[in-house]
Amino acid sequence: MIGYAVRRLLLVAVVAWGVTTFLFTLARLSGDPAELMSPPEASEAVIEATRERLGLNEPFFVQYGDALLSSFTFDFGDSFSFSQPAMAMVLERLGPSLWLVIPSLVLCVVLSFGIGTFAALRPSRLSGRLLMVGAFVTGSVPYFWMALLLVLLLAVNLQWLPATGSEGMASLVIPVVALTLAAVSTTTRLVRGQLLDSFNEGHVLTARSKGVPPWKVLFGHALPGAMPPLLAWLGIEFSFLFSALLVLEPLLGYNGLGALLIRSVGNQDFPLVQASVFCMAMLITLVNIAMDLIVRLIDPRLRAKAAA
Amino acid sequence: MSEGLLETAAAPSPEGFRQDALVMKDVRVTLPTGKGLLRIIRDATFHVAKGEIVALAGESGSGKSTSIMAALRLLPPGARVDGTIILDGQDVLAMPRRELRGLRAKRARLVFQDPWRSLHPMKRIGAQLVESARTADPSLSREAARELAERMLARVGIPEPASRMDSYPHEVSGGQSQRIVIAMALVAGPSVLFCDEPTTALDVTTQAQILELLRELNRELGLSIVIATHDLDVISDLADRLVVMYAGEVVEAGPTAEVLSRPRHPYTWSLLRSAPGSHEPGERLHTIEGRPPGPAESPAGCAFAARCPSVHEVCLSTRPEPRPVAPGRSAACLLTEGYGPITAGARDE
Numbered sequence: 001m002i003g004y005a006v007r008r009l010l011l012v013a014v015v016a017w018g019v020t021t022f023l024f025t026l027a028r029l030s031g032d033p034a035e036l037m038s039p040p041e042a043s044e045a046v047i048e049a050t051r052e053r054l055g056l057n058e059p060f061f062v063q064y065g066d067a068l069l070s071s072f073t074f075d076f077g078d079s080f081s082f083s084q085p086a087m088a089m090v091l092e093r094l095g096p097s098l099w100l101v102i103p104s105l106v107l108c109v110v111l112s113f114g115i116g117t118f119a120a121l122r123p124s125r126l127s128g129r130l131l132m133v134g135a136f137v138t139g140s141v142p143y144f145w146m147a148l149l150l151v152l153l154l155a156v157n158l159q160w161l162p163a164t165g166s167e168g169m170a171s172l173v174i175p176v177v178a179l180t181l182a183a184v185s186t187t188t189r190l191v192r193g194q195l196l197d198s199f200n201e202g203h204v205l206t207a208r209s210k211g212v213p214p215w216k217v218l219f220g221h222a223l224p225g226a227m228p229p230l231l232a233w234l235g236i237e238f239s240f241l242f243s244a245l246l247v248l249e250p251l252l253g254y255n256g257l258g259a260l261l262i263r264s265v266g267n268q269d270f271p272l273v274q275a276s277v278f279c280m281a282m283l284i285t286l287v288n289i290a291m292d293l294i295v296r297l298i299d300p301r302l303r304a305k306a307a308a
Numbered sequence: 309m310s311e312g313l314l315e316t317a318a319a320p321s322p323e324g325f326r327q328d329a330l331v332m333k334d335v336r337v338t339l340p341t342g343k344g345l346l347r348i349i350r351d352a353t354f355h356v357a358k359g360e361i362v363a364l365a366g367e368s369g370s371g372k373s374t375s376i377m378a379a380l381r382l383l384p385p386g387a388r389v390d391g392t393i394i395l396d397g398q399d400v401l402a403m404p405r406r407e408l409r410g411l412r413a414k415r416a417r418l419v420f421q422d423p424w425r426s427l428h429p430m431k432r433i434g435a436q437l438v439e440s441a442r443t444a445d446p447s448l449s450r451e452a453a454r455e456l457a458e459r460m461l462a463r464v465g466i467p468e469p470a471s472r473m474d475s476y477p478h479e480v481s482g483g484q485s486q487r488i489v490i491a492m493a494l495v496a497g498p499s500v501l502f503c504d505e506p507t508t509a510l511d512v513t514t515q516a517q518i519l520e521l522l523r524e525l526n527r528e529l530g531l532s533i534v535i536a537t538h539d540l541d542v543i544s545d546l547a548d549r550l551v552v553m554y555a556g557e558v559v560e561a562g563p564t565a566e567v568l569s570r571p572r573h574p575y576t577w578s579l580l581r582s583a584p585g586s587h588e589p590g591e592r593l594h595t596i597e598g599r600p601p602g603p604a605e606s607p608a609g610c611a612f613a614a615r616c617p618s619v620h621e622v623c624l625s626t627r628p629e630p631r632p633v634a635p636g637r638s639a640a641c642l643l644t645e646g647y648g649p650i651t652a653g654a655r656d657e
Contacts, residue, residue, distance in 0.1 A: 124386070202425030209382055210440050210492070211413025220439075224430055299430055300476040 001303060004296065008289045012282065019281045020071040023274050024064055032056075033268040037080055054080065054270075067274065076275040081267045086275035090257060094279065096166055097249070097256035101241045103172065104179035108237065111184045116191025117218070123196060132189065139185025144247050147178035151252070164253035175248050182244065183237050190233055194226035201225055228295045228302070235291035239284045328394065329500045329532035330356040330379055335391035337371070337378050337556075339603070346603040348374045350556040350611075351391070353630065356549075358499070361526050361533040363547035363564070365540060365579070369600065371556040372536035376502045379534075380418060381408055396499055413443045417493035421505035423485030427477035427492075434473030437461070437492050444496035453495070460491040464521060483514035490521065494529075501525070503535045507542060519546050541585040544568055552576045555600040555611040558630060562637030572639040574616045610642065618643060 034050040051057050055066065070076045076086040115131055122128035151174060155163035165171050198204060199222055207221040245258030253259075257276055264272035296302045337349040349371040356362040364372035377383045379393055381400055393400040396415045403411065412418075420426045428436060437457035442448050448456070454473065461469035464487040477485060486506065493501055503522065507515035523546055525531050537543050543550070543564070550567045552560040552575065560573040571577040575596075580586060582594045598615040601607050610616070613623040623642055630640040 202420055202422055203428040205382065206418075206420065206426045206489075206492075207428070209380060209412055209418040210496070211409040211411070211443050212439070213409060221428055225428065301429055301478045304476075304478065 001296065005293055008292065012285055012289070015281060015285045016071050016278070017068070019278055020067055020274070021064075023277055024067045027268075027270050027273065028063075030268060033080060033270060036268050070271075070274065071278055076271040076278070079264070079272040080269045081264070082269075082272070086269075086271035087279075089260065089272065090275045090279050093255065093257045093260045093276075094283075096254065097242070097245055097258060099172060100175050100179060100245060100248075100254070100256065101238065103176050104183060104241055105234070105238060107176070107180045108183040108187055109234065111180070112187035112191050115184075116188045117195060117223070119188070120192045120195035120199070121218075123192075132192065135185045135188045138181050139189075141181070143178045143182035143244055144251055146181055147174055147248055147251060150174045150177060166253070166255040171252075171254065175252055175254060178248065179241055179244055183241060187230075187233065187237060191226070191230060194230055195222060198222040198226040224298070228299050231291050231295050231298075235288035238287045242280055242284060327358055328355045329358045329360070329396060330534060331392070331394040332375065332379065333392040333394075335375070335378060335389065335393060337374055337383065338388045338390075339386060340388070344604055347606065348387070348556055348603050349378065352553070352556070352558045354551045354558050354561055356500075356532055356534055358532055359526070359530045360549060361522070361535065361547045362549045362551060363543035364534065364536045364551050364553055365538065365543065366553035367538055367600065369555075369603075370553040372538075372553050373504050374556075375553070376418070376504050376534060376536055380412055380416060380502065382418070414445070414496055415498050416500040416502065417496055417498040419486070419489050419493055419501065419503045419506050422509045423482055423489050424477065424509075426489045427485060429477055431476075432473065433475050433477060433480070433488055437473070437488075437495055440492045441495040444498075456495050457491070460494045461488065463494065464488070464491045465517075466491070482510050483517065486510060486514075486518055487521065490518075490525075494525070498531070500532045500534065503533065505537055506535065508537070508539070515542065519543075522546065540568070540580060540583050552579070556603065557611060557640065559612065559641070560637075560639045561630070562634070566634070566637060572633045572637065572644055573612075573641045574618050574643070575612045576639075578615070578617065610640075 032051075034047050034054060034056060038047050038050055055063065058066070074087055078084060079086045079089060082089065115135070119128040119131045151163050154161045154174060161170050161173050201222075203225065204217060204222050207217045212221070242258075245256055246262055247258070248254070249256045249258035250262045257280065261273065261276040261280070263269075264276065332355065333353050335349055335352045336347070339346040339348060352371065352375060354362075354364075364375060366372045374383070378387075378389050379395055379400065381389070381403075383389065389401060391401075395411065398407075398411060400408070400411070427433070434454060434457060437460070438450060438453040441453040441456050442450075458469045458473060461472060466472050466484060466487055472480070472484075472488075477488075480488065486509075490501075490506075501522075506522070507518050510518065519542065522533055522535075526533050535543060535547065547564045550560075550562065550564045551558055552567070552573065554575045560567060560571065560576045562572075567576060568580065571580060578594075578596045582596055584593060587593060596615055600615075601611050607613065609622075609624040609626050610619075610628050613619050616623065620642060626642060628640045628642045628645070630638045631644060633639045633644050
């Protein structure tokens with residue numbers, strides 16, 4: 001198990017290298033940041049000085065080496081446009097972003113397990129079917145559109161909540177609700193499906209045939225059996241929620257990592273782009289590896305495979 | 309092999325219910341679907357005396373497994389069960405759910421075909437046995453349940469039971485799993501054990517060992533055993549009585565030795581003729597031509613008529629009822645009602 005964890009963590013290094021290389025290549029292909037940063041009337045000498053200051057005149061491999069080094073030391077240098085250490089800015093914005101992602105994920109787990117289980121217990125009854133239709137409909141609405149609808153309803157018409165900004169708990173409500181609705185739909189359907197499969201497993205029938213009471217069949221036998229794929233899915237859901245921030249945060253004027261990244265891409269602010277994408281990629285990879293390890297902890301069959 | 313149980317009547321009398329482990333009377337299982345009504349079991353009647361081993365024999369789809377699931381009311385929701393099912397003296401179909409769970413927990417246990425699928429893959433074997441024991445007897449302490457579980461594992465022939473308790477199901481072989489599943493039933497101290505194809509998933513040597521174990525448990529504990537199987541060779545040495553099912557109906561019932569040596573229903577006869585054990589090495593296996601009517605079909609006459617080597621014109625229009633054909637034996641065949649016996653020629657063919 002520990003060996004497995006170490007191997008998975010080595011994979012993180014591979015992901016880090018891949019992300020760095022990809023970003024580096026992409027950044028070099030997208031134009032000259034020195035020109036972009038300088039005022040339109042700036043002379044060639046000024047632009048050249050900027051280029052020199054940013055290290056853009058170094059040979060290609062020196063620049064690539066610097067990029068790799070920064071990834072492995074978590075030091076991406078100063079932001080071009082803000083002249084502050086890029087990593088510090090990213091970490092400062094990570095907090096507000098997690099304030100959106102974590103509550104959404106927790107709400108998603110509570111709602112989807114609750115509704116999914118309820119629906120799985122009555123697969124052919126009207127109430128169970130209506131819930132699944134509801135989940136399908138909410139899942140079909142794009143989260144950014146949902147966010148705009150919520151702004152229109154709760155901020156513009158009812159004026160209960162601020163339409164934009166990231167001040168105070170009230171500003172969390174609209175993005176969290178939009179993200180939760182988007183995430184809860186697929187997860188609910190997955191919980192229901194996994195549980196229904198689990199109900200048909202021989203060991204669940206065995207439990208029923210032993211006279212185990214229904215609540216214990218559900219929580220002690222069927223649900224644990226359904227957990228491994230659901231946990232793996234929650235890791236993927238975490239990735240989805242983070243990627244959704246790239247659209248949602250700029251849309252709602254929320255000061256998080258997503259908004260920062262979008263802005264730094266627009267400014268061709270390499271250090272900031274690198275730091276924020278790197279940070280997101282690492283976070284998503286680590287969460288997924290953690291889910292993987294939890295799955296292996298609860299499932300002895302996979303644990304045996306991991307030890308081998 | 310018959311241990312003096314042969315005198316049991318083929319058809320149960322109402323006052324006979326008390327001595328019977330299981331009585332199925334006119335049991336009908338139907339499943340309403342969008343395409344119409346599926347008849348899974350059509351008026352099946354048979355019984356299992358206390359301390360008896362009865363085999364339900366038939367091809368897949370004959371209703372043998374469904375009969376077992378119906379006896380424990382474990383059929384999926386939507387399946388409709390009519391008739392009378394008396395299990396260990398209690399009316400299963402009339403029971404409130406809570407009592408039914410008590411009956412399943414303490415008195416009638418079930419062993420499935422696939423031992424790998426019967427155990428929860430994520431729980432230790434010990435925990436599953438302890439749960440089984442404490443479901444049957446909630447007053448049992450965890451320690452007492454563990455002790456009982458270890459004793460039963462030793463009884464069914466698991467080496468080093470104490471350390472096996474800490475194993476997970478994927479760490480033991482199929483034969484051992486099936487023993488563990490049987491031990492899981494035994495910790496409850498049941499009076500009836502249902503086995504749905506208990507050896508089909510196992511290799512031949514292990515099969516014989518499991519069947520021998522069931523035999524021993526029957527002798528030592530007086531456990532009544534109902535085995536569903538498609539393999540006549542498997543149960544010929546084990547079962548006291550045989551109930552042959554075809555297309556959801558009981559076509560023949562009687563003491564195993566008698567039914568096997570002198571079958572009274574053409575289906576039983578055909579089944580015996582096609583069993584690999586009745587062939588010389590190298591001989592081509594006999595098959596029964598055609599297929600049984602599906603659960604959506606309702607033939608007007610005998611369900612076996614289309615495949616029967618001794619079919620009579622009347623068989624196509626009249627449905628045969630099970631009739632006593634000898635002491636302790638019954639068959640549902642019009643030939644036994646005077647429409648001409650199965651000819652010697654047909655039997656030797």
